[in-house]
Amino acid sequence: MFKFNKNSGQVSRLLLVLAVVILVAVIITFLIVKMAEKPPAPVTPVTNAIPMPVYDKTLGNIEFVFESAIDRGDTLRASEIINTLYSNQKDFVIDNPGAKFIQVTVGAKNLGTVNTDQNAWDIENIVDSQNREFVPLEGYTIAPWLSAHSLCGTLLKPAFDPTPCTKIYEVSKESAGLKIRVTTGKNNTGQNFMSGKKDSFLLDLIVK
Numbered sequence: 272m273f274k275f276n277k278n279s280g281q282v283s284r285l286l287l288v289l290a291v292v293i294l295v296a297v298i299i300t301f302l303i304v305k306m307a308e309k310p311p312a313p314v315t316p317v318t319n320a321i322p323m324p325v326y327d328k329t330l331g332n333i334e335f336v337f338e339s340a341i342d343r344g345d346t347l348r349a350s351e352i353i354n355t356l357y358s359n360q361k362d363f364v365i366d367n368p369g370a371k372f373i374q375v376t377v378g379a380k381n382l383g384t385v386n387t388d389q390n391a392w393d394i395e396n397i398v399d400s401q402n403r404e405f406v407p408l409e410g411y412t413i414a415p416w417l418s419a420h421s422l423c424g425t426l427l428k429p430a431f432d433p434t435p436c437t438k439i440y441e442v443s444k445e446s447a448g449l450k451i452r453v454t455t456g457k458n459n460t461g462q463n464f465m466s467g468k469k470d471s472f473l474l475d476l477i478v479k
Contacts, residue, residue: 324475328453331470332383333392335453336433340476343372347416347439357415365441373397373442373478374416375451378433387427388461393454394423397440398473400448407438449476 326337347363365372377394381387396404416439423436442449450473456464463469 325472326475326477328472328474329382330453330455330472331457331459332381333387333427333455333459334380334382334433335392335394335472335474336378336380337451337474337476338376338378338433338435339374340376340449340451340478341374342478343374343439345371347372347413349415352415354415354417354419356419360415363412363416367441369444370441371444372439373449373476374437374439375476376435376437377451377453377474378435379427379453380433381427381429381431383459384429386429387459388456388464389426390424391456391459391461391464392424392427393464394436394438395452395454395471397442397476398450398452399443399446401446403443403446405440405442405446407440413439449478450474451476 328335345365345368349360349362352358352360375394375397379392394407396406398404417437421436422434423438425434427434452471452473454464454469454471456462456466457468457470
């Protein structure tokens with residue numbers, strides 16, 4: 272016949288207390304571990320950085336500086352001719368209704384200590400945000416609105432004011448984000464320029 276052991280109740284209570292102590296210890300340990308963990312790094316929103324416009328650039332010893340870009344509409348007017356050799360010239364009108372004239376002037380300055388070569392630098396095409404390229408207009412039709420003595424590519428003396436180079440382009444009215452390609456022969460030499468060994472850069476334009 273089973274006899275009640277008066278110590279069995281004490282054993283049960285001891286086991287219960289021990290279980291509670293262990294549970295509390297586990298909880299405390301868990302909390303300490305959690306508190307010791309580094310907080311997660313804040314989520315940084317992903318943004319596409321917008322590049323800042325660039326209006327001047329030094330290639331070798333030649334600093335190119337954007338000076339002006341003028342929207343001349345669809346007509347170069349005879350009243351605005353600057354080359355007096357063409358005083359009898361009439362208005363020059365674009366035959367494409369989707370195009371306009373843009374006149375760009377970029378200055379070039381010699382930051383070196385000796386003269387540059389003749390024909391060692393120039394400005395080239397206008398490039399829009401779709402990478403479409405527009406070549407400068409040349410020849411008799413455009414000559415009346417450009418200086419009789421073009422300064423593009425002329426010899427640059429050290430530390431003089433920037434020498435302006437002006438060209439006129441026929442550009443699509445739909446084009447945006449216009450830039451102008453400036454270029455010089457490697458090491459600022461005319462020989463490299465003529466042989467196609469060039470350094471180039473796209474300057475941003477502000478068209479007014």
